[in-house]
Amino acid sequence: MTSGTQKKFSHLRVIGAASGLGAQDQACADGPLAFHHSQAWHQIERHPLVDWGRTLFAPAADHLSATARIAELCHHLADELELALQDKVFPLVIGGDHSVAIGTWSGVARFAGAPLGLLWIDAHLDSHTPETSYSGAVHGMPLACLLGRGDKRLLNIGLPGVQVSAAHCVVLGARSYEPEELVFLQQQGVRIIDSEEILQRGFAACLEEAGKIVAGTPAGFGVTLDLDVLDPQLAPGVGSPEPDGLGAREIRLALRQLAATSGLRALEIVEYNPDRDRDGLTARLISGLIGEILPAIAGRGGK
Template identity: 75%
Template sequence: MSDGRRVRVTGAASGIGAQDVACADGPVAFHHSQAWQALARHPALDWGRTLFAPNGERLSRTARIAALCRTLADEVETTLRQGQFPLVIGGDHSVAVGTWSGVARGIGQPLGLLWIDAHLDSHTPESSYSGAVHGMPLACLLGQGDRRLLGIGLPGAQVSAGHCVVLGARSYEPEEIDFLRRQQVRIIDGEEIARRGFAACLDEAVGIVASAPAGFGVSLDLDAIDPRFAPGVGSPEPDGLPATDVRTAWRWLAGLPGLRALEIVEYNPDRDRHGMTAQLIADLIGETVAG
């Protein structure tokens, strides 16, 4: 970190927001991986807690996700208030509701957010084709969705729509596009990146999110990266971003003064090959502490 703060890693072990529940194993598997063990002695790094969704047959999936997100929001807010830098490892992308609600509460107002993802994650329960909550977190953070997932940090939106960018999307439904356009969220999809180049698109995206008055965050769904370089993800999509581009971007982002928190989600160890994806996560954490 450019400001010298200690980075506190929190695991958010949820798979119940997705159709493939194996992402629930991601944080624990990464915490026990050789890739993490090689980083663990770094003086600026600390693995705090790994949080789990509550069990119970009486609770619906959404209720369990909401409970985890409330606990995660408290953990992230506490990390900020203790002067440390939050880095959340998921788990399916529904945990983003907790991460960014906690940041918004900690800084006292909605923040800017760079959402790097193969998907838009902007369905509501009414528009969702699958009902999977990991396809809804960005809408929730913008103030729309299941009421149990709203207002966890601040009343209303946790993220400033005018300072929010989705980067790298290449698989989505028209309802999501319509919703984000109404919100005036900037969408830079895979086709635009191919046409303009990643560096130019990233520069525009950072200009938008980093202009948020209270600062910004970055949420990386590992499926944004081409599965040749990151096979261990919850919902792999072909033709994604090169891992080298993402590492370069991460290094730049980690050094920016307005950055409030980072999040890496959708690690599925069942689909990883030879620890490739775990090593990529470790590389990104390494860029965080070096930034």
């Protein structure tokens, strides 16, 4: 990974994506507002390079299916991301279930004018299609959608065709997934660095490789972080916890290094479920992660 020295962004803007429609446990819809009202956020909002922009909600229309409502939210979220980047603001999306990633990275791809690199940090592969999904939950499908496969309502939101370059996409930290997802990503050429490989090679070496892959496209790259990649003892406030996750120190290291890498266009932190949080532990962790990227944002400009 190479250090980015260009002054590109004026400040960091948080954008809430308040939807749980893609998840079995829909309480993560409350995640953005709960975090916005938390003491953890109040401590970091004093920073001169941070502001909270808009919080977007899925339409409440009863006549629309859950997928149609997710699609409409993702269209609005894509517009919001494109607008932030046009304003030279660094966007940080707080979700919401991981289906909102379809909107986030479609908007960034539209701004870039080409498919992005993407680092998908997650306990799961999130690469089912409606035909392969065991649960039908859309938050298990967003990476497939960004790679051009899935419900047609969730495709082509940013660019015609794929939004993410498979050759510059890495899934890091996966430890619970179905064979259909694995086969799909392998066929696409996505690099998967699972928890077993991290244990064997060490996190720093895996992160270095992942960073080089995703940053290797002129269109730039993004980072999406599902909080369930962390060990549930450290981040209990998630809807789909998996045992034996990564440590907070490792994730802090990842965001610090990636934020300093040329070409980073946006960050997304998803699946915060305040109903399952314990004493604000997960909210404080989110705040700490934002703090890790601020020095790099500050180095690229100021208000």
